[in-house]
Structures are given as C-alpha cells and as structure tokens.
Amino acid sequence: MKIIEIIKDLTKSPGISGFESEFAAKVCEKLKEYCNETWITKTNSVVGVKNCKKNDAPTIMLEAHLDRIGLIVSSVDENGFVGFRALGGVDERILPAAEVEILGSERIFGIIGAKPPHLMKNNEEDEGLKIEDMLIDTGLGEVAASKISIGDPILLKSDFCELLNNRISSATLDNRAGMSVIFDCLEKLKDKDLPCNLCVAFASGEEQGLLGAYTVADNIKCDLAVVVDVTYGETPDAKVTETFPLGCGAVICRGPNVHFEMTKKVIELAKKKNIPYEIEVASGSTGTNAWALQTSGHGIPCVVISVPLRYMHTTVETVDIGDLESVSKLISEIVSGGEVVA
Amino acid sequence: MIRDILTTFSVSGSEKKVRQLLIESLKDKFDQVCTDCLGNVIAKKGVSQKLLVECGMDSPGIMVVDNSDGQVWFSAFGGLKPKDLIGKKIIFENGFCSEVKYDGEKSDDAKISDLYIDADSTKISIGDFGILNHEFTEDSESYFGYGLKSRAGLLAVYQAVQDVAGDFAVLFSAQKRIGGKGIKAFLGENSFARVITVDALCEKKDGGGAGIVAKDSTAVASVNLRKALEDTAKAKKIDAKTVVSDENFFGSSFLTSGSGADWTGIGVLVEKTEDGKEKLCKKDFENSVRLLKSAIEKLSL
Incomplete structure (x- = not known):
C-alpha cells in the first residue's frame, strides 16, 4: 500500500481527542499485522511490540499521537x-x-x-x-x-483532497501524517531481521495535554523513543525562520527535550543515507509527546522527527507526500541500522 | 457537623484542624483512616479499593508578608482575586478576624498588593495564613456565605460516605487549591481503576441537580464512567445534568496516573449571588450526595 493510501484511510476515522476508542480499535487491528503483541491502554492509546528475539537487544519506540482536535x-x-x-x-x-x-x-x-x-x-x-x-x-x-x-x-468535517505537485490536504493530517509514516515504516521492515525490539505507540489525548503519552510506556523499558509529529510548514505570511518549506524532507528537532547524542546520530544517518532533512530548534518543550515520554517511567531518551504541515489545526492541513516518504525512510534506517542506540 | 465541615479553619498548606476533624469522625466508619506525608487523609473500606473518590479539604487563602505600622499586607493564593477580598472578612488561624481594606477609587483596578487589614503585630505575624470567614447563613432552601465553593465538594463527600457500603477509598486531598499537590503526591504511590472527583461547579443559576462532568478544564472524562453515572442518576431518579465545565477537577492527573484510570467528576452546583456571596442550594446538594452514594454502591464492587 502506498503511503498516500495509508494516510487517506487514516483520515476517514474521527478519533477525536478524548473519544478515541473506536479509532483505537481499528488501529490496533491494523497493528496486529506487524507486531507480536498489541493492546489498548485504559485511556485508548494503542501499543504494539515486535520482539527481535535477540538477547539484550535494545528497544526502540516509534510514537505518533492518534487523536485529532x-x-x-x-x-x-x-x-x-x-x-x-x-x-x-x-x-x-x-x-x-x-x-x-x-x-x-x-x-x-x-x-x-x-x-x-x-x-x-x-x-x-x-x-x-x-x-x-x-x-x-x-x-x-x-x-x-x-x-x-x-x-x-x-x-x-473535511474531505481528503490531492493538490497539485505531490501535496495533499485534509483535516487531521496532524497527526495522521505521523501515523501513516510509522505504518509505512512497519511495512518496509515487515520481513527484516531487526537488531532491536520495536515498540509502536499511538498515544491518545495529545491535543489535550499529551495525556496518553504519560501511560503508554508504563510497562515497557525503552532505550529510545522516536516521536513522529508535524511542524509548521512555510506560508507567505509566516516567518521563514519559524517554518519549513514543504518538500524539504524530514525535520529533525534539537533542544533540551530531545537526546543530544542520539539526535546527532540521527542527523549523521540522514546525511549518510542521503535523506533530505532540516533542523528545527526547540529551546523548551517540542510541543510533542516527547515532553511526556522524556519523563515517563524511568525516563526515555527521545528523538523528534517532524513532517512540515501548512495550516495547522484547520480542516485544510497540507503536507507534501515526499516529506512523508523522507521521514518514513529515516525512521526505517534508525530501526534497521541499530547504530543510533548502539 | 455541616457547620464544622464548612467553617473549620483549613487553608492550602495548613489543613491540620480539618484533617483532625475528618480522622476523628471517620475512624469508626472505615476499615482504615490514615494520613500521608503531605497531609492527605485517606479512608479505606474493603480490600481492593478499585474506586477512588476524591475531594479537596483546603481553601484558598492569604499569607501575611508584612505587618508594620499596624497594617497587615499579604499575598493571595489558590485563585483568590482582589474583588473576592475587598470588604470581606478574613479569619486567621488564631481566630483573629478583620476586614480587607482598599484605599483606591476603583476596585476593578486593585491589585493584591494594594489591599491590607488593620491589625498590629501582637495579633498577626509574617507567614500567618488567613481564609475568607466561612461563617454562613441558611434558609429552608439554601446556605449562603463566602468560601462555600471550596468546601462544597468536601461536604458532599463527607455526607455520602458515612454509611455507604462498598469497596472503595476516599482521598481528602491537601493543597488541592495550589495545583493539586496532594493529589499528585498521592498518585505517586497509588493507582486506581476508577476515580470520581467531587468539587463545586459554579453556575449562574442553581437548580438542575447534581453535575456530571463530561469535560473539565484539563481533560475529557472517560465516556464509560460518565455514562455509568448518567445511568445511575436515571435509574435512581436523581436530578442530574451533564456538564462541560471550565473548572479544574484534576481529570488529567488521574487519567495519566499509573497505567491510566477511568475518571469523571461530580459537580456540586454553587451559585454566585448578586452581592458576591455563594449560594449552595440544599436540593442540588442532596442530589449530588445521593448520586455519589449510588455511584459508590454500583461501581465499587
């Protein structure tokens, strides 16, 4: 399934923040194709685990919030x-x-x-x-x-539509974009022998204050969480320094909310694999679930990778398909290579 | 006992008197009543306690920052604003009571730092706590007073849990009015499958019975638990209405605790009257108590 088909399918379901149960069940069913074990938490986050069956293997979490405004x-x-x-x-x-x-x-x-x-x-x-x-x-x-x-x-209400130049527009691309990237990545890794255990978390309640993310890792020890979300896409009326052009690739975040060394390794990896990327700086919270995951349980080192998105929190959110593919490729390399958590 | 619950001195950070009152009056009715390091009172019935009922036991208040020249200057906490204080009587822990004064022309322009109380340093010291004088009046239908809002939840829970059977715990939380400190400390050590928080719900007009919280200022309530309360109200013919509230019932604290909990709230309707007083309608209050009692019976087993 192409990434555009994955995202189109995901945008059909409501999954409104605080009312995610039906969508969580659908997502959980889909996740079963890729994980050994899946479950839905009490607050409707979806979690799946794919065990690599190697002794002392590290665990990488891929996370994207499933709720919408x-x-x-x-x-x-x-x-x-x-x-x-x-x-x-x-x-x-x-x-x-x-x-x-x-x-x-x-x-x-x-x-x-x-x-x-x-x-x-x-x-x-x-x-x-x-x-x-x-x-x-x-x-x-x-x-x-x-x-x-x-x-x-x-x-x-909003209809999914394809714009010219490889762009799509719909409500809830925040964060069905992140979810589609993870599903695309899972499809790529489906038959690969992985060097690490994989934990996939689609957290509920992000739009109300990162609520679901505080409990998704309750019983899982993760060595790294890759948080996939959206960031501000460039528009003529916004500052260039605060936005990213659509089509620029993956946006990798730097700042105190993310792990310094691991983020550096992700940037190196993007260079090595010729994956287009930009750097975003967040001097405090990244505004993503990394803020909650970083301090949940015993603490999880986080990396935040975003898809540039125009018109955030409207019914015409817009992304570039190429950016989704770049992010998908980058997180697939993070998981299959294993050097980021080495 | 209603008078004691409503008027006993208790402010965020100094809840000693109301804590003692709760322990003494509940120890024979629960299997276990204890306190923790932050001063929360926890009462337990049964063995598993899957249901937690929570209410705050503190009030917002003031703290003296200066007492020179026969005037007491103070800071305020827990959401008290200048308009809540000007012309009102403040009672201190030692029983001293006096009115808050403001010398400016427009009370809308007042800041907390402009307000003072006439008192010399032999009566009041820097660091002393004060609260709005909780003395109240009543008629056949309602209670009227200042500060009822901060005690309405406590009073409802206290009334509801007296003789109710079930397997549940009650958290009378300390320092709730300053960011839910007691709740957060308690949840560091405890987790529950279901939580009902009880607090006041400010409405323009009383009537309508108990409030069932579909959303507070922090989170959407768990749909199943909220619907269980709605069904209970219907089955027991209790007047109740579902509300989307801007008040803080600390829903997010419970939803994010441990592995996550189901949470909703019961609101005790409190009306602000034209003279600035708070009015607690006895009928609405009784409906809140009945709903909580029935919910405990249904959900704690």
Whole structure:
C-alpha cells in the first residue's frame, strides 16, 4: 500500500481527542499485522511490540499521537441551537461557516452559523467571534435536545483532497501524517531481521495535554523513543525562520527535550543515507509527546522527527507526500541500522 | 457537623484542624483512616479499593508578608482575586478576624498588593495564613456565605460516605487549591481503576441537580464512567445534568496516573449571588450526595 493510501484511510476515522476508542480499535487491528503483541491502554492509546528475539537487544519506540482536535457539545437550547467548546487547540477563525458532524447516539450533520455582518454593531466585526458565542444549527429545532446530548463529540468535517505537485490536504493530517509514516515504516521492515525490539505507540489525548503519552510506556523499558509529529510548514505570511518549506524532507528537532547524542546520530544517518532533512530548534518543550515520554517511567531518551504541515489545526492541513516518504525512510534506517542506540 | 465541615479553619498548606476533624469522625466508619506525608487523609473500606473518590479539604487563602505600622499586607493564593477580598472578612488561624481594606477609587483596578487589614503585630505575624470567614447563613432552601465553593465538594463527600457500603477509598486531598499537590503526591504511590472527583461547579443559576462532568478544564472524562453515572442518576431518579465545565477537577492527573484510570467528576452546583456571596442550594446538594452514594454502591464492587 502506498503511503498516500495509508494516510487517506487514516483520515476517514474521527478519533477525536478524548473519544478515541473506536479509532483505537481499528488501529490496533491494523497493528496486529506487524507486531507480536498489541493492546489498548485504559485511556485508548494503542501499543504494539515486535520482539527481535535477540538477547539484550535494545528497544526502540516509534510514537505518533492518534487523536485529532474537535469540539464537544456544551449546551442545547430550546430552539435546537447547539453550543460547544474546543477539544484541543482549534483555530477559532475557521469555525464560522464550518460543516460539522455531531457524533452522539446518531450522527447528525450541522453547520456553524454566524450573525450576518449587516447586523453587527460597533466593533463586533473586528473583534471576531469567540467560540462561546458560536452555535451549531442542525435544522432539528426543538427536538434537538432529545437527539443531542451534552458531552457528545463533534467532528469538523473535511474531505481528503490531492493538490497539485505531490501535496495533499485534509483535516487531521496532524497527526495522521505521523501515523501513516510509522505504518509505512512497519511495512518496509515487515520481513527484516531487526537488531532491536520495536515498540509502536499511538498515544491518545495529545491535543489535550499529551495525556496518553504519560501511560503508554508504563510497562515497557525503552532505550529510545522516536516521536513522529508535524511542524509548521512555510506560508507567505509566516516567518521563514519559524517554518519549513514543504518538500524539504524530514525535520529533525534539537533542544533540551530531545537526546543530544542520539539526535546527532540521527542527523549523521540522514546525511549518510542521503535523506533530505532540516533542523528545527526547540529551546523548551517540542510541543510533542516527547515532553511526556522524556519523563515517563524511568525516563526515555527521545528523538523528534517532524513532517512540515501548512495550516495547522484547520480542516485544510497540507503536507507534501515526499516529506512523508523522507521521514518514513529515516525512521526505517534508525530501526534497521541499530547504530543510533548502539 | 455541616457547620464544622464548612467553617473549620483549613487553608492550602495548613489543613491540620480539618484533617483532625475528618480522622476523628471517620475512624469508626472505615476499615482504615490514615494520613500521608503531605497531609492527605485517606479512608479505606474493603480490600481492593478499585474506586477512588476524591475531594479537596483546603481553601484558598492569604499569607501575611508584612505587618508594620499596624497594617497587615499579604499575598493571595489558590485563585483568590482582589474583588473576592475587598470588604470581606478574613479569619486567621488564631481566630483573629478583620476586614480587607482598599484605599483606591476603583476596585476593578486593585491589585493584591494594594489591599491590607488593620491589625498590629501582637495579633498577626509574617507567614500567618488567613481564609475568607466561612461563617454562613441558611434558609429552608439554601446556605449562603463566602468560601462555600471550596468546601462544597468536601461536604458532599463527607455526607455520602458515612454509611455507604462498598469497596472503595476516599482521598481528602491537601493543597488541592495550589495545583493539586496532594493529589499528585498521592498518585505517586497509588493507582486506581476508577476515580470520581467531587468539587463545586459554579453556575449562574442553581437548580438542575447534581453535575456530571463530561469535560473539565484539563481533560475529557472517560465516556464509560460518565455514562455509568448518567445511568445511575436515571435509574435512581436523581436530578442530574451533564456538564462541560471550565473548572479544574484534576481529570488529567488521574487519567495519566499509573497505567491510566477511568475518571469523571461530580459537580456540586454553587451559585454566585448578586452581592458576591455563594449560594449552595440544599436540593442540588442532596442530589449530588445521593448520586455519589449510588455511584459508590454500583461501581465499587
């Protein structure tokens, strides 16, 4: 299966942060093809282990979060309008006029409406709408309260689409991009004799504060965690120094949140194997699950490798397929070569 | 006992009096009641304790930083803001009680460092703790006072666990109002399959019964556990409503403990009245107690 097919399939499932159980089951089933043992944690992270059957072999974890941002129903008024709050860092600017699906006892389509500009007063138009002022219209009217419950998750709808020049756009490429890279890597390594044990973790709750990552390694001693996530893709309105051009390859992070020596070895490996890469500097937290994994259990040395992504936390997140392939190739080399953890 | 629970001096970092009160009144009703190094009170019934019920036992407060010239200046912690303090009475651990003053014109502009209390150094020393005077009034339907919010969860748990059967533990956590310190220390040594945290839920209007937390400010509650509470309320005909709350029930602390736990919260509705007081509706409170009791009976076995 090509990486574009893997990612397309992964974007079909909701897996909204805090409501990952159904998606976790699907991912776990898929992971069984590549691992000796798989399980779902109490908080809906998925973990798989592939044992290399070599004495004293090190263990490398490949990690990507499986949850996506979304919304949650906070009120249903007598006329059927649905109030909501964010699950994760939703970009509020994209919400007015967005299409949504309320995932309660049944799936209900709705739209986020907004007051017409003609009726706005004073500075209302300039100030912008706040999430607590927005409402979802499902068309149900007063029967809405019998079909929609407070606490139901809400999906921001979006269609997967292929842009020109090897690019794709969809909601939830953060972090189905990371997941697709790991599955692609697993496919590459499927029949190889590996020098290390492999642990694959798809952590839940990252968008709400890295929640799942604190418990995925509870019973596993890992010598290295390779955290695969997305980073800021270059756009004309963003600083060049804070973003990475799409098509630049794998973005390898340096800073106190990652292991200094192992990261250096990953950079050397990328050079040696002619895998395109860029360096990202994070002077504090990387904003990824590495922040949690680094201090979980007895502590896990982390390496963070990212895919540049445009329009983060919107329904039109965009990545370059070539970058996915670069990251996949790099992590495959990390696992199959074994020198990073030597 | 309601008066004792609501008014006994207890502030984050100095919970001694309420701790003693809890130990004395619960020791004959639980199989084990103990404290840990941070001052949490842990009460256990049964042998396996798969269910943990948690509530805070401290209140936000102030600490004296200067007491020269017959005036006491202080810092505040646990979320107290100048508007919560101006004109209110502060009670200190030694029983001294006095009003918070502000000499500025607009109270909206006030900072904590602008506020003071008239008291000489023979009464109050640097480092002394104070809390809002928790004295309250009541009518047939509600309790009214300042500081009810920080004790509503404690009172509900205390009432609910008196005679309930089951296999469960209760954590009366210390220093909850300053970042859930007691909870974090406790979870370093303990883990549970299911956790229900109980705390106040500030609403504009009372009524509606007990609150069942679908999400707090830190995390989405475990769907199965939340639904178990909703089903319990329905089966027992307890007035309850599911809420998405901006309050901190410390859900993320429990979800990330050990191998992870199922977590949800029960909110005791507390209304802010127009004069700035807090109002605890007795009917809503009773519904919260009944829901917690029924949940313990159903989920702890």
